[in-house]
Amino acid sequence: MNEQIKIKDVTPVKIHKPAETATYPARSRIYVRAVEGMLENIRRFFGLIFLSIFAVIPWLQYNGNQAVLFDFGEQRFNIFGMTLWPQDLTILAYVLIVAAFALFFITTFAGRVWCGFMCPQTTWTFLYIWFEEKIEGSRNKRMKLDERKMDVDKFTRKTLKHFSWITVALLTSMTFVGYFSPIDALFTDFFTFGVSFWAGFFIIFFAVCTYANAGYMREIMCTHMCPYARFQSAMFDKDTFTVAYDPSRGEQRGPRSRKVTPEQLQEKGLGDCIDCNLCVQVCPTGIDIRNGLQYECINCGACVDACNGVMDKMGYPKGLISFTSEHQLAGGKTKIVRPKLIGYAVVLLIMTSLLVYDIYSRQPLEIDIIKDRISLYRETNQGLIENVYTLKLLNKSQNDRIFKISISGIEGAKYVGETEVKVGGGEIYTLPMSVVTGPYSLTEEITDFTFHVETQDENGDIIKIQETSRFIFTDV
Known part of the structure; x- marks a missing residue:
């Protein structure tokens, strides 16, 4: 117990530290x-x-x-x-x-x-x-x-x-x-x-x-x-x-x-x-x-x-x-x-x-489908059922493109509107159109169908996209 314990001084050497002040100096x-x-x-x-x-x-x-x-x-x-x-x-x-x-x-x-x-x-x-x-x-x-x-x-x-x-x-x-x-x-x-x-x-x-x-x-x-x-x-x-x-x-x-x-x-x-x-x-x-x-x-x-x-x-x-x-x-x-x-x-x-x-x-193109909400459907003079839509075609490229539009999913349905439109580079084209079909081809009040849009890129390759929408007829 009488042995002395060796102590090593580990106090760090101060290297020109800045003076401490109570407030920040100017x-x-x-x-x-x-x-x-x-x-x-x-x-x-x-x-x-x-x-x-x-x-x-x-x-x-x-x-x-x-x-x-x-x-x-x-x-x-x-x-x-x-x-x-x-x-x-x-x-x-x-x-x-x-x-x-x-x-x-x-x-x-x-x-x-x-x-x-x-x-x-x-x-x-x-x-x-x-x-x-x-x-x-x-x-x-x-x-x-x-x-x-x-x-x-x-x-x-x-x-x-x-x-x-x-x-x-x-x-x-x-x-x-x-x-x-x-x-x-x-x-x-x-x-x-x-x-x-x-x-x-x-x-x-x-x-x-x-x-x-x-x-x-x-x-x-x-x-x-x-x-x-x-x-x-x-x-x-x-x-x-x-x-x-x-x-x-x-x-x-x-x-x-x-x-x-x-x-x-x-x-x-x-x-x-x-x-x-x-x-x-x-x-x-x-x-x-x-x-x-x-x-x-x-x-x-x-x-x-x-x-x-x-x-x-x-x-x-x-x-x-x-x-x-x-x-x-x-x-x-x-x-x-x-x-x-x-x-x-x-x-x-x-x-x-x-x-x-x-x-x-x-994809260089995009489509947005808006269903007419004022009239869910209407009956034409020929006895056909018509739904009205608005297509927004977005050309994401900087070159003019020709878009071809078609539909599928409803037997006997017809696309009424422009099937081929030219959209400028970086522009949004609004296209009003409608889909008509006979009432006997519809078995449900809401029928899903598909819009198809295709175009060609600068290399001539075909680009296709599709978007699903709904056809409404409540008197089925």
Whole structure:
């Protein structure tokens, strides 16, 4: 009982944690420093690709029409050769589900790379920062410019910057509205003041949103308004690749000369981090990655490129800040294949297969049969029984089609009306018609029969659909 129990101090070392305050501190403006490196080039590449796709798609033509047009007024979405109607809501549901599980899969594997490399907020924010750098100068010059009193040079630069921002915001909003309204007429009408009220309203609305989000709010959108930053931790595990700092290699941090030898560093107890703060200066959300994983981090990799550049200059190995996992930082090995990742991949594959099947099996035509409710039936001058119907023929394709209509199921029944009609692409054709038959051929008050509609596709293949309706005669 007299033996002393050895106690190990496990108190974590504080690594320049921010000071705790009772209230949230006022937001200070973040001056993002320019950075060069492999990840920055990848981010610019993805940003340019997706920005180009966004700008070009509304201008594409297909069969003489706008290739992609989400026409809410006509309740139809034209996507190249396919027209989606409210009846095709399952396709939209599958698309959203596939997108969600793709995001979950990527996040589990590589963290918030969507936020850092492909998110529109990030893309437009860096685009606005690029205009800032070209017009107002580098980070230090921008800080000094804002500290100066207003003069001719400052007024000129600020005016040119905001004019560039407004121009980008206006072009962005007009392109976005062009997905929902014919874009060629939209641009012409807007600049000639002939645009409709709602189109003009949404152009101004989205321009203001783009200007405010990318120009002023920036990191606030990522840290306070985007829900993805809050629930991302549910998809992370110890094998998720995220931007992280290696404290075992970097601490204790401190400035030093390039001539300092490794032995001298060891004597002083210094790690590889020279505490230059470049990782903080290049961060678009203004965080210090050395404080550990934080929900504000969008995994853009800017701090990785900045730190690797410093390590090169100092002659140290790269990777002090890198895309790594918690297991790897602890000296273990990252497990790429794991149950959570497999589960997301399986669900993603299943939902993608259902989406492809739904699109492949989708019929390019649809019929809706409406029975006349005013008069259930009537007797003609020839003693025949007549039921009146209204057929709605929906041509889901974007090409004109000829539909042939016939009936079956009632012996001796005759179809009275047009048996062949031409329906324009993406149009609904309303066809009034009736079915007549002799009273002695009916053995029940309600007799089921079938409407048949057939047409040909672009390849000459016959497409047939059928719909059941009811013939009513109560004096059987």
